[in-house]
Amino acid sequence: MKRILEKLNLLPDKTDLKIWLISFCIINFAFLYHSLNFMWGNHDVEFIKKELLLSSGLFEGRFTQFIPHRLLTSGQILPILNNLLGFAFFTVGLWILAKYWNINKSVIGYVLFISFAATQPYTLSWMYFTFITLSCLFWTLLAALGLYISERINESSHKFSLSIFAILCFYITLGGYPPIINMFFVCLGGKLIISYVFEQKSLKQLFQIHKYTILNIIIAAVLFKISLLALNPNNVYNLETESLNNLPNKFLQTLLIAVKQFFITVPFMERGYKASLAVMSFIAITGTLFYPIANTKKLFLMLLWLGTIWTTSLTTFLVVPHTEYVSRIDFYGFGFLYTLMGGILLTLTPKIYQSFGIFILTVLLSLNILNDYQALKIWKQGHDAEFQILDNIVERIENHPQFNANHQYRFYQVGDLSLRPNYYNGSFEFNDVFLLTIPYLAIWQGSNLLEFYTPTNYINHKLPLLPEDITPEVYEFFMKKAKPWPHPNSVYMNQDIIIIVYNQSGLDEFKNILRTLRP
Amino acid sequence: MAKHQQNINTTKSESYIWVTSFLILCLSFSPLTFNFIWGNHDWLPLIQDSRLTSGLIEGRFSQYLLLKLLLRGKILPILNLIIGFMLYSIALYCLSRYYFNYKTAKLPSSLFISTAVSMPYIIEILYFHFITLSLLSWTLIIALSLIATQKAAKHHSILWLLCGFALLFIAIGGYPGCINMYVTAICCRLIQLHLTHQLTFRRLCKQAVPYTINLILALGLLKITFDYLQQKHLMMSMYNSQAATPLELIQKIPSILQAGILGFTEIQPFLGTIFKSIITAIFATFILSIIQTSQKHTTKDLSITSILILVLLISLKFSAWLTSNNTDNAFATLDPPTSMVRTDFYSYPILILFCLFFIYEQKSQILKNISFVCAAMLLLTNINTDLEFSKTHLFGFTAENKLQERIINRLQSNPKYKINNLYTVIQAGEISLRTKFHQKSANEKYGYYTLNTPYSRHWIAFEYYNFYAPQDFVKEGTSIHPKDITHEMSNFLSTQMSTWPHPYSIYVDTNYAIIALTPEGKKLLNNQFKLLHISPQSWR
Numbered sequence A: 001m002k003r004i005l006e007k008l009n010l011l012p013d014k015t016d017l018k019i020w021l022i023s024f025c026i027i028n029f030a031f032l033y034h035s036l037n038f039m040w041g042n043h044d045v046e047f048i049k050k051e052l053l054l055s056s057g058l059f060e061g062r063f064t065q066f067i068p069h070r071l072l073t074s075g076q077i078l079p080i081l082n083n084l085l086g087f088a089f090f091t092v093g094l095w096i097l098a099k100y101w102n103i104n105k106s107v108i109g110y111v112l113f114i115s116f117a118a119t120q121p122y123t124l125s126w127m128y129f130t131f132i133t134l135s136c137l138f139w140t141l142l143a144a145l146g147l148y149i150s151e152r153i154n155e156s157s158h159k160f161s162l163s164i165f166a167i168l169c170f171y172i173t174l175g176g177y178p179p180i181i182n183m184f185f186v187c188l189g190g191k192l193i194i195s196y197v198f199e200q201k202s203l204k205q206l207f208q209i210h211k212y213t214i215l216n217i218i219i220a221a222v223l224f225k226i227s228l229l230a231l232n233p234n235n236v237y238n239l240e241t242e243s244l245n246n247l248p249n250k251f252l253q254t255l256l257i258a259v260k261q262f263f264i265t266v267p268f269m270e271r272g273y274k275a276s277l278a279v280m281s282f283i284a285i286t287g288t289l290f291y292p293i294a295n296t297k298k299l300f301l302m303l304l305w306l307g308t309i310w311t312t313s314l315t316t317f318l319v320v321p322h323t324e325y326v327s328r329i330d331f332y333g334f335g336f337l338y339t340l341m342g343g344i345l346l347t348l349t350p351k352i353y354q355s356f357g358i359f360i361l362t363v364l365l366s367l368n369i370l371n372d373y374q375a376l377k378i379w380k381q382g383h384d385a386e387f388q389i390l391d392n393i394v395e396r397i398e399n400h401p402q403f404n405a406n407h408q409y410r411f412y413q414v415g416d417l418s419l420r421p422n423y424y425n426g427s428f429e430f431n432d433v434f435l436l437t438i439p440y441l442a443i444w445q446g447s448n449l450l451e452f453y454t455p456t457n458y459i460n461h462k463l464p465l466l467p468e469d470i471t472p473e474v475y476e477f478f479m480k481k482a483k484p485w486p487h488p489n490s491v492y493m494n495q496d497i498i499i500i501v502y503n504q505s506g507l508d509e510f511k512n513i514l515r516t517l518r519p
Numbered sequence B: 001m002a003k004h005q006q007n008i009n010t011t012k013s014e015s016y017i018w019v020t021s022f023l024i025l026c027l028s029f030s031p032l033t034f035n036f037i038w039g040n041h042d043w044l045p046l047i048q049d050s051r052l053t054s055g056l057i058e059g060r061f062s063q064y065l066l067l068k069l070l071l072r073g074k075i076l077p078i079l080n081l082i083i084g085f086m087l088y089s090i091a092l093y094c095l096s097r098y099y100f101n102y103k104t105a106k107l108p109s110s111l112f113i114s115t116a117v118s119m120p121y122i123i124e125i126l127y128f129h130f131i132t133l134s135l136l137s138w139t140l141i142i143a144l145s146l147i148a149t150q151k152a153a154k155h156h157s158i159l160w161l162l163c164g165f166a167l168l169f170i171a172i173g174g175y176p177g178c179i180n181m182y183v184t185a186i187c188c189r190l191i192q193l194h195l196t197h198q199l200t201f202r203r204l205c206k207q208a209v210p211y212t213i214n215l216i217l218a219l220g221l222l223k224i225t226f227d228y229l230q231q232k233h234l235m236m237s238m239y240n241s242q243a244a245t246p247l248e249l250i251q252k253i254p255s256i257l258q259a260g261i262l263g264f265t266e267i268q269p270f271l272g273t274i275f276k277s278i279i280t281a282i283f284a285t286f287i288l289s290i291i292q293t294s295q296k297h298t299t300k301d302l303s304i305t306s307i308l309i310l311v312l313l314i315s316l317k318f319s320a321w322l323t324s325n326n327t328d329n330a331f332a333t334l335d336p337p338t339s340m341v342r343t344d345f346y347s348y349p350i351l352i353l354f355c356l357f358f359i360y361e362q363k364s365q366i367l368k369n370i371s372f373v374c375a376a377m378l379l380l381t382n383i384n385t386d387l388e389f390s391k392t393h394l395f396g397f398t399a400e401n402k403l404q405e406r407i408i409n410r411l412q413s414n415p416k417y418k419i420n421n422l423y424t425v426i427q428a429g430e431i432s433l434r435t436k437f438h439q440k441s442a443n444e445k446y447g448y449y450t451l452n453t454p455y456s457r458h459w460i461a462f463e464y465y466n467f468y469a470p471q472d473f474v475k476e477g478t479s480i481h482p483k484d485i486t487h488e489m490s491n492f493l494s495t496q497m498s499t500w501p502h503p504y505s506i507y508v509d510t511n512y513a514i515i516a517l518t519p520e521g522k523k524l525l526n527n528q529f530k531l532l533h534i535s536p537q538s539w540r
Helices: A002-007 A014-030 A032-036 A045-049 A054-060 A067-073 A081-100 A107-119 A121-126 A130-153 A159-176 A178-197 A203-231 A244-260 A271-289 A295-311 A314-318 A334-347 A351-399 A433-437 A443-450 A472-481 A504-516 B002-028 B030-034 B043-047 B065-071 B079-099 B106-117 B120-124 B129-155 B158-174 B176-195 B201-231 B246-262 B273-294 B299-316 B318-322 B330-334 B348-360 B365-412 B448-452 B458-465 B487-496 B519-531
Strands: A410-414 A491-493 A497-501 B423-428 B506-508 B512-516
Touching: A014 A032, A014 A081, A014 A107, A014 A351, A032 A081, A032 A351, A045 A130, A045 A443, A067 A081, A067 A130, A067 B365, A081 A107, A081 A130, A081 A178, A081 A334, A081 B365, A107 A334, A107 A351, A121 A130, A121 A334, A121 A351, A121 A433, A130 A159, A130 A178, A130 A203, A159 A178, A159 A203, A178 A203, A178 A295, A178 A314, A178 A334, A244 A295, A244 A314, A271 A295, A271 A334, A271 A351, A295 A314, A295 A334, A334 A351, A351 A443, A351 A491, A351 B365, A410 A443, A410 A504, A472 A491, A472 A497, A472 A504, A497 A504, B002 B030, B002 B079, B002 B106, B002 B365, B030 B079, B030 B365, B043 B129, B043 B458, B065 B079, B065 B129, B079 B106, B079 B129, B079 B176, B079 B348, B106 B348, B106 B365, B120 B348, B120 B365, B120 B448, B129 B158, B129 B176, B129 B201, B158 B176, B158 B201, B176 B201, B176 B273, B176 B299, B176 B318, B176 B348, B201 B299, B246 B299, B246 B318, B273 B299, B273 B348, B273 B365, B299 B318, B299 B348, B348 B365, B365 B458, B365 B506, B365 B512, B423 B458, B423 B519, B487 B506, B487 B512, B487 B519, B512 B519
Parallel strands: A410 A497, B423 B512
Antiparallel strands: A491 A497, B506 B512
């Protein structure tokens, strides 16, 4: 093992270990409030009690998603360790990326590069759902390793084995979360830019070295597609790819989206912060354009930059569902583009660029930490507020004169409540649900949530609300008397059913459904 | 100067070993450290300071010595656990370094000690906050006692012998079950001396003499102390403080041997199949390496080794061997002495620690690798299990407290509830919700304190019902005085009473509040009421 790492130049020395430790501590500090307050998202309710199986991700085509959990924690979502392991992998992944990009090695430079990249508020988007935190942060390590190894194939005598290993890295990550493809190409684009500018490589040389990377990614993508077909996953709601005919039209559309990402604000990434990132990006891009290379080369460099920026929207380009400005997708795309900008500043000459890089990354790291803490405070307040309402609803049900704890009720939740936004006073142009608005008490998790802490299980999980449950009394109640929580008429119960009304819009929708079922 | 620098480097390296194990232990239980969760006996001790005499009722006269010395008798969040973890990790460090005398390199030493300290036997110790610190500290006291007695054997010094005896007596005075650690460590040491240092039977016996003297003296004095305390009515006679008779001791040898072996295979909550398989593998490798070493020895040596291993197996359950067989007690059935995780905490981690070092110190590289791999796997399993326990503990505590809040809300919103009255609360039944968050494995047994006991006990209802109340509304006591039984109460108890959360699960009058929490509790209360045979004429 040691010899392999040595051959690949991946054996960490004392400085590297120091870099890992400092960066790991900074990243953990940025998300400390999350690690210490065990909060979980609305998909986690059952997983957190039971365990994640290897097959748990199959329904959405993520067939490798829970391999890290099964291997490391026997499928358990464990407080603190979930984050610690995820951040450890992310730290090492970013260290490999720094080596891949040949960032000037210094303790401060590497620490800033890694810490800045990992603490960007995009990372928060993986912390809402605890069941995927570990795996989705681990994919960054595998992806970076795949890229790093692919680059070394050209000069290695073990071309076949290295290719297999790299393909495996890409394949596993694609099977865990397909939008990681953004990271493959953003990082590859970054590598091409760095090699083209700083290492003065010709186009031919670039092709010679990186053809393996592209080939490995393509093979992994094909294998991924074949695996999906073989698995034939049911209920795959977010894997629908765009038809070839539509792709040319979508190219310009996604290029525009990619460029707009420099300016679009989302929760916890507000105007000032985005402007700072844009300034850093602008200086990094112009720095490379003014770098002493032949003028004829500059046109291709500009194309490389445009291509790299475009690849941040690669997923949006390839799939039908709208994925633009979604932070968990941008985590693998735009997040790495900003990281590239930081890395370039730390590598550019004259030295003034590097000093500026250290300055701006220090400022941005502080802003990242501030944004993360603000977000986590709001998440905690929202989490507590929503669960307090859940407690009150449980109490209301238990105190209901008709309630029998030994009975099995069919349950329906009308609407939901998202209280995180109540504690946020910032402004944004595009709302990212994972960062702010998705509720903890999701409509489809109502029954599991209701029984999470209760001593008895009184919900029939096999049968949903049936059309025959809509008796004239039920119909009358919801048409005329029902009101959202906390009104006394927000909880309805008879001998068969329990219905809870969370909000007015949910109630209006429910009334529309009821009209179609009018007894 | 060079020597001074070398000393600094050695100190640094030594500190690294115990700091690593301490940090691993802190990480394994960090959710418990940062979320202040306490057990069902802690409600009052959390508010009131523990006194030096608080443990006398169970004969544990030294139980609060360290808590008094270090934290002024207070149970303090974070500190309580951190100090306990620190003392425990130092104990295992001292044991391996200064008692077993293993001067193994930094990395394997850190790995082995970290693995041993994080073994999930500790989870039961962490349930009751009021004894956590003391139960963890006994490991260090015993380690020091062992080192002192070893010095006594080496230098023939009475002073060291007395020192060892005093420390042992203080430790078993705080929790007699910790004797397991003393005996297990001695057995391990004797095996080590016999195999590694090739001591003859006679020399081995000579080595064992000071330990035996201390053991007999300490146990004898403990028995005298128990008798004295009971005579003065300061101590209750409990099922786990009654000593077995000499005849019982002989009769129990086969069953204790069996229990010692079963300890490697018996599945209990949080001591699951993977964990047990790894510790069995470690012990099996240990036996294999003993056989390998013994090949060069005579048949006599082999029989000495076999005897020592049998004694070692008994020592793992030494406290259960010394305890009287009293299966009438409910606790003895729910939490039998031979399967008590709390006493296993003082033996199995010590054995595994010794086994890992012993295997690693063999010449064979394969054995070294096996010990390393097993330790790494066990460490990962330990951390996972400890955190899983923490999660279950956290969820169970939250769930039961939420239920408590709903019960209090219902009780206090009863029209008959008077704000200034003091009620006797009769809670029929208990609900434990930790099990709701635990995935039971096949053949899982016991786990009374690690999983099943609730955070609130019906006989100390006043402690937790008053805990968050602006003013006390529940008084001590759980019995209904026959003269206080009204027609309404009788009606409730005999006909109306239903279990929680039914509207008729709660009854309130001017003096009493009755909460029927579970069907079992309700049945028991019904039967008790029937036993009173009170004629309707006597109702008020």
